Amino acid sequence: MTTGATPDDEPTSRLTEHSGPGDLYTPDPPSDSQVEALAAPLDRGAQVGRYLVLGRIGEGGMGVVYAGYDPELDRKVAIKLLRAAPKRDSGDSKDTQARLLREAQALARISHPNVVPVYDVGTYQERVFIAMEFVEGTTAKKWIKEKRPGWREVLKVLTEAGRGLAAAHAAGLVHRDFKPENVLVGRDGRVRVMDFGLARVEDTGQESTVLPQIVRALTTEETIPKPLDQLTQEGRILGTPNYMSPEQFTGRALDARTDQFSFCAALYYGLYRKRPFEPHQMSEAAEALFRDGDPTQQATAAVAGPRLLLRGPILEPPREIHVPAWVRKVMNKGLSLDPDQRYESMEALLAELSKDPWVPRRRYASAAAVLVVALSAAVVYQRQSRHDLLCSGADQRLEGVWDPAVAAEVQQAFHKSPRPYSGAALDAATAGLDTYSRAWAAMHREACEATRLRGEQTEQVLASRMLCLERRLKDLRAVTHLLASASAETIDRAGDAVHALPGLKACADVEMLLGQAAPPQDPASRDKFDKLSSLLAEAKALDDGGQYRVALEVAKSARAAADELGYEPLRAEALSRLGWVQIHGGDVPGGEATMTDGVWSAVAARHDEELLRLAIHLVWVTGRMERNLEAGRKWEKLARAALVRLGGEHEMEMDLQSTVGSMYATIGRLDLAEPPVVRAAQLAEKLPPHSPRRAYVLSSLGALYGDRHEPEKAIPPLQRSLLLLEKVRGLLHPELAYAHTNLAYALRMKGDYGSALEHAGKALSIRQGVLGADHVLMAVSHECLAGILVEQGKPKDALAHLEISEQIRSKPGSDPVELRYAYRWMGLAWSGMGDLRKAVSYLERALKLSANDPVFSADLRFDLARVMRGTRGELQRAREYAVKARDEYRSIGIERDAVRVDQWLAVNGG
Secondary structure (H helix, E strand, O other): OOOOOOOOOOOOOOOOEEOOOOOOOOOOOOOHHHHHHHHOOOOOOOEEOOEEEEEEEEEEOOEEEEEEEEOOOOEEEEEEEEOOOOOOOHHHHHHHHHHHHHHHHHHHOOOOOOEOOEEEEEEEOOEEEEEEEOOOEEEHHHHHHHHOOOHHHHHHHHHHHHHHHHHHHHOOEEOOOOOHHHEEEEOOOOEEEOOHHHOEEOOOOOOOOOHHHHHHHHHOOOOOOOOOHHHHHHOOOOOOHHHOOHHHHHOOOOOHHHHHHHHHHHHHHHHHOOOOOOHHHHHHHHHHHOOOOOHHHHHHHOOOOHHHOOOOOOOOOOOOOOOOHHHHHHHHHHOOOOHHHOOOOHHHHHHHHOOOOHHHHHHHHHHHHHHHHHHHOHHHHHHHHHHHHHOOOHHHHOOOOOOHHHHHHHHHHHHHOOOOOHHHHHHHHHHHHHHHHHHHHHHHHHHHHHHHHOOOOOHHHHHHHHHHHHHHHHHHHHHHHHHHOOOHHHHHOHHHHHHOOOOOHHHHOHHHHHHOOOOOOOHHHHHHHHHHHHHHHHHHHHHHOOOHHHHHHHHHHHHHHHHHHOOHHHHHHHHHHHHHHHHHOOOHHHHHHHHHHHHHHHHHHOOHHHHHHHHHHHHHHHHHHOOOHHHHHHHHHHHHHHHHHHOOOHHHHHHHHHHHHHHHHHOOOHHHHHHHHHHHHHHHOOOOOOOHHHHHHHHHHHHHHHHOOOHHHHHHHHHHHHHHHHHHHOOOOHHHHHHHHHHHHHHHHHOOHHHHHHHHHHHHHHHHHHHOOOOHHHHHHHHHHHHHHHHOOOHHHHHHHHHHHHHHHOOOOOOHHHHHHHHHHHHHHHHHOOOHHHHHHHHHHHHHOOOOOHHHHHHHHHHHHHHHOOOOOOHHHHHHHHHHHHHHHHHOOOHHHHHHHHHHHHHOOO
16 A cells, blocks of 8 residues: 555555545535546656656545655655645645645655655645655554554554654644554555644644534534635645544634644554544534633533533443553543643653553563562473473574664665565565574574474484574575665565575484585684585575676685585585576576586485476576476476485475476467476475565466467466565566466467557566666567557557567677567568558568467467468468468467367368
8 A cells, every 4th residue: 555544454565645535635626627636637657847657546535646656766656646625726836836836845845754755745636635655554643443452552554653743743734634544554564644734834823714614514413614715725734523623613723732632532542443433523522622711611611411511522432341540541631622631742742652551560460470480480490491401592593694684774774776576575585584594593403403492303403403504594684684784786686585594494403414425524614614504595595686697706705615615415416506597698508518517516415405497497598598397307207206305395395396397388389388387386386475586386387378379267366466466566576577478379369459559568667767768678568568569459559669679679788589589570460451462571570580489479370370361372371371370380289279260161172
């Protein structure tokens, strides 16, 4: 969700801002100009100031909120476009605009962690806009309803929000509409006050004469007085009746104590999950309170019923919910009807809420209880303490690796990033690191207890397990330190780096650990061992984080250190890491040779886990990249043998099955590709719910069915992959462009052109925002859009996209083979426009570039057959193309398309 209020019955994943039924903003029906403005929202791509509109995400009482993109700072923002004042008097309208602009600028000066920051303010077509932080999270109201937190949790969240209010007050601003819907509990755990749409500089004392009439009408059945445009002209914009202070009900001057009342009303709701008063009773009491005479008597007299005599309209809280008396006392003072009876400031109120009188008592009681327990259990303690201390060091080992201080450094690095999806990347990385570190600590303790407490394993086994865990700790340290100084490229790959951390299961596999050669024991060699394992961890983290150049240098150092040490298990790992980094850097022959050398080291060292990893990599290099099926199958056999010796390791088996399926798909054997890819998808279900690897496998499965021209099977896994990536990557991560493109292709095949265009457009927008208009991947998006438009019967529109694609793909250094996609759709576009000779020319050019892609070449031959069928004298050639297409479809396992060609041949004299 984004900055703004969210309806409590809607999922938090939707981006929306909505005013609930209890909200009271400007009660005057919008003017004709306002209705027209709201009925015609800004289109995607519209420019407001320097910001590009990405889409409308909600509407509040003060205006409409859009998701936007800041091209200068490369980040996503929320843009609130305030409603225009009715143009009954141009002078008043300009004065209103100037006032709103001044107040928005004052709000922008607030810099506080508990306030949603305003980045920029300005005007757009005589309306004020506010650009602010785009925050993902949920409102405090929804958090309270769903979680039903205890009073301490509620107090913590509302206190943080109160600090945001205090910061606004220090800047001379009054929020005037504080409520649980305007408190955002972010996914990062930070609480922020938002939607200062009604905020303004503290009032000067002037009162409104029209507001009392309006409030009566809105809290009873009276008719709303006309004209109501005085309300906007005077700037007395109301808040929400369920949380409004008495002075707001009567139109009196407002100050920081107004927010204090609303804060305590929100606290009441959080603690008791019900409203603190009925608006119509508060309205009556407020009118009586500010009449001449004794405010207390007047207020109580205005409200019927003996139960309310001492409290005015504030309702008695439900007895079944326990809230300490000291909290109620502070809250009730803040809910005083007379502003003079409240605290002098929000700071004073918050200071009182921080004084828990039970803290000292709990300390004394706890000390007494400890003493009793200690005296009664001294013997048991003496027997257990030595064992417990021996197995209690895991948390200390994580200090400086993944602890609050390191987490804060990572958070700071991500917050500095201009990437619009850095927040989602941070959330995903933090969650993964938390899970991994907890699992590491649990296994550290379990290994110790298995030997020192239960006596199930020997000291030798414990030493091997602890050595394995120490290396995993180095891997974790390398990743967290990389993220603490994260570059933009690292943030792009943060989730991959975390989820690529080596599994901990191997550190519990006693047979495998004892089967490897013992590590060196002399001090000099042990020191080299420790340094080498640190280098390997660093190289892996850099490679997984996309820092290939630096990773290559570190990997070369690791290989040299491994050769010097002469310990084969680490030499196999060093060669494996170096070879894979070489592949990523574009040196495919060098990487293949290095990893082949690593295979023999792994065999010599009986290092089956690294042997399996190397074999999988070599299947990819030889079978997929080099299209050498014979070599790929040999490495596949070695990988399966290593997997059997390991006893099965579902994550690495998933990698193997996915890689084998990709190898067969690349050479066009889609019939052979389906079983391993389906198996990989089944194994991926065992991964953590938010693992990006699960999304990748689902994407592969969907793409495979897309290649087989089976959209009904392709669409479900592609949709799941997209949803998962949106959660772990954010909506604007470049990986989302791939997901949208794959789904667009499948939807196009299904004939759902509207949905296909929507996803293709999103892919184009994401890539343009992150990569720029001239990036080579932009050609993919233009071709995707063109294909949909051609099949939709809009060939002229398609050609406009294809011309851009051809320009991008014709740049120096580009691969000319990739032009085949643009040429195919150009051919079909010209066919749709009736120029069959030009269509055949482009299709034949595409076919010449597609020799290594049997699926694409079969499609092209069938395209040519259908186009040439309409060309005079070309029926025989058309049939020849169709026969070749049918045979090729059949050879690569796409029987349904082979049947489709047979049917065409039967109609056309075949």
